Amino acid sequence: MKTKRYIRIAVIVLIWLAIWQILAVVINNSILLSGPVETVMALISLCSEASFFLSVGATIGKVLLGFLIGLILGTGLAVLSYRSGLVKDFLSPFVSVIKSIPIVSFIIIALIWAGSSNVTMIVSAVISFPIFYKNILEGLSVTDKKLLDMAKIFQMKTSKKIRYIYLPSLSSHIRSAISLAIGMAFRGGITAEVVGQPLRSIGNGLYRAKINLATSEMLAWTLVAVLAAFVIERLISFIVKKVLK
Amino acid sequence: MIELKNISKSFDDKKVLDSFSAVFDEGGYLLKGPSGIGKTTCILLILGLIKPDEGELVIPDNTRFAVCFQENRLFEKETALTNILAVNDNVTEEAAKAAIRELLPEDTAGKKAGELSGGMKRRLAVIRAMLHDSDVVILDEPFTGLDDASRENTIAFIRKHLNGRLLIITSHDERGLDDLKVINVD
Secondary structure (H helix, E strand, O other): OHHHHHHHHHHHHHHHHHHHHHHHHHHOOOOOOOOHHHHHHHHHHHHOOHHHHHHHHHHHHHHHHHHHHHHHHHHHHHHHHHHOHHHHHHHHHHHHHHHHOOHHHHHHHHHHHHOHHHHHHHHHHHHHHHHHHHHHHHHHHOOOHHHHHHHHHOOOOHHHHHHHHHHHHHHHHHHHHHHHHHHHHHHHHHHHHHHHOOOOOHHHHHHHHHHOOOHHHHHHHHHHHHHHHHHHHHHHHHHHHHHHO | OEEEEEEEEEEOOEEEEEEEEEEEOOOEEEEEOOOOOOHHHHHHHHHOOOOOOEEEEEOOOOOOEEEEOOOOOOOOOOEHHHHHHOOOOOOOHHHHHHHHHHHOOHHHHHOEHHHOOHHHHHHHHHHHHHHOOOOEEEEEOOOOOOOHHHHHHHHHHHHHHHOOOEEEEEEOOOOOOOOOEEEEOO
């Protein structure tokens, strides 16, 4: 059954690659659209440079750090909001504003305040924070009140309440927050890099490819960004699944 | 000693308890009355999970309760053994397993609570309450869903593990509980 599913996915991917290749052949202009073969060749060429791996590693590291800060801040403040209506009301406008401010505004503010080397991390954190805050708070608010009452009567330890009551209730909320936040953090972080131009970054690679009109190289960097986000998301989801099991 | 003095409690304008008074001194008490009369409301009031509209509750400070709720309130995804150990820090794994064996089939300890039948869950909730280190044991309709033999075993189990604590049981069926002091809720 699983093999069948993998074959189906592989066939679908191949069809999309074929459509991409056909479009590239029809357009016949590698500046407008490079085909998958050219993109892979450009990727292989990039892989021959050590700076490529440094750039990819730096971007992943900064995005992950920002993601982690967003997770810690979002979770911590969600717990405080859950415990105190005053904190929740106090934070409500702040979270709403963060969610509605265009990401580019954050990028510019972060560039002014912290410089280009920190912009990826800050933007990733700012994007991840409200996602975790909202999801964790929602998960906490639907925690089984009857189980909490039972835990209170039996004077359960906080660590056991977290393990047996809160985590099972939060599990699906945490997973969906991670899945959403990691993708958004990568997108926002790399956008910030394109604007802020920190050295050794995926965003910087994309920008250089753009000014050189090297579309295949630009698509190769994009492919790397997509793959990095996908792999990291799967990895974190796998770890979280194991921990929450 | 626990005392309820002229307690009144309403839910959605429906008066469940009207100037109800009772004293629970020592030994065992049976809160008796038909379904919906307010027995569970009494229990929740004693446990401090709801507040009375009128009247006074006298409960000594730091009274420790153990309870078997009407709805079991088990961790459905955890094993029967974990359900007991999670709320009973001073109970060893062996003691918990031995208690489970007294009321349930041998292999129940490793089964998830969600996979047990209604009657087995009920008995598990009773075991969890009886093993808890407390001053007062409250069992709200502990025999629901039990056949006569299971009911008898459960009563024997409760007596064995009570260890002189104050016991409050709600039930509409007095069989096997003749020695308990009856308090009618009406």
